[in-house]
Amino acid sequence: MTTRMDVALSEINADLHTALATFAAHEQILVALDFDGTMSPLVDRPEDARPLPASALAFETLSQQPGVHTALVSGRNLASLAAVYPEPMPQICIGSHGAERRLPESLRAHWDDQPLTMVQSERLKSLSQALEMVAKTHENVTLEYKPSATVLHVRRATREVGISAIAEAKHALNSIHGVKLLEGKSVLEASVHQGDKGESLTWLRELLQVDAVLFVGDDVTDENGFKVLTPADLGVKVGSGTTLARHRIGSPQDLPDLLQFLISVRN
Incomplete structure (x- = not known):
């Protein structure tokens, strides 16, 4: 196509x-x-x-x-x-x-449905903590927790704040091995599922x-x-x-x- x-x-x-x-x-x-x-x-x-x-x-x-x-x-x-x-x-x-x-x-x-492995669980905990730090320092940026992922939502933030939050989140997640990033409309999802x-x-x-x-x-x-x-x-x-x-x-x-x-x- x-x-x-x-x-x-x-x-x-x-x-x-x-x-x-x-x-x-x-x-x-x-x-x-x-x-x-x-x-x-x-x-x-x-x-x-x-x-x-x-x-x-x-x-x-x-x-x-x-x-x-x-x-x-x-x-x-x-x-x-x-x-x-x-x-x-x-x-x-x-x-x-x-x-x-x-x-x-x-x-x-x-x-x-396969439960997360111990490695995946630890990885999910680490990426969630990284995103929590980003959300805490950006106004109107929120998190959504899923069984195998955490999602950063910036729809209610200003455009500038949203861009900054997503950029900081990507940088923070770079050091965590095995994280799959899915960027959509005003969201960034970090998942341990591939x-x-x-x-x-x-x-x-x-x-x-x-x-x-x-x-x-x-x-x-x-x-x-x-x-x-x-x-x-x-x-x-x-x-x-x-x-x-x-x-x-x-x-x-x-x-x-x-x-x-x-x-x-x-x-």
Whole structure:
């Protein structure tokens, strides 16, 4: 795939509709969605996020169609997702960029949550302490703790403070071996887990034996997902910014129309 710069939504609607129709013609498909900035508009406080009702309803409708698998693929941890997503949640949920995986009973034998090793636990403690020092000295910079990572949030800070905090955090973490950094929109995640959304999508493709994958995401970390898509797959970027995805929608408010169109052509 080639990198594309910003394209106005009106210029790609016809192409996207054609691509969705081609994708829908496959017998077995996976529709995988990011959460923050994709199903839910971005908010200052992660706990205030909610999927747009029309998106959640369309996603649930898709999951009930023969030959269609649906999955949330998020950087959030699974507990955080469960707290903000209304019932019914999708049966397949990938959390913490792949470190956590919630599967239906029929697939649970394919995944075991592995506890952190002693080395990973010590590494997580060290990186958390480093980020705590950064957050303590920067106004409106907060931390989020995950089972295998700690996240520095700068969305509520001024632009200058945010840039400074992330730069200091990267410098502080340089000395800790084995830390994976994932930088997104106003966040820096430091993890002891080495996976990402691309690895998670590849794993789901093989597990579910699907013919094609649709992945929709908005953030820099979603590029890891777009880069593993094949020519039969479909990547859709939400919002502006350079991306490997071949198509784009303007905002989370456009996602219900995309999903409804997919439902209609699938039928």
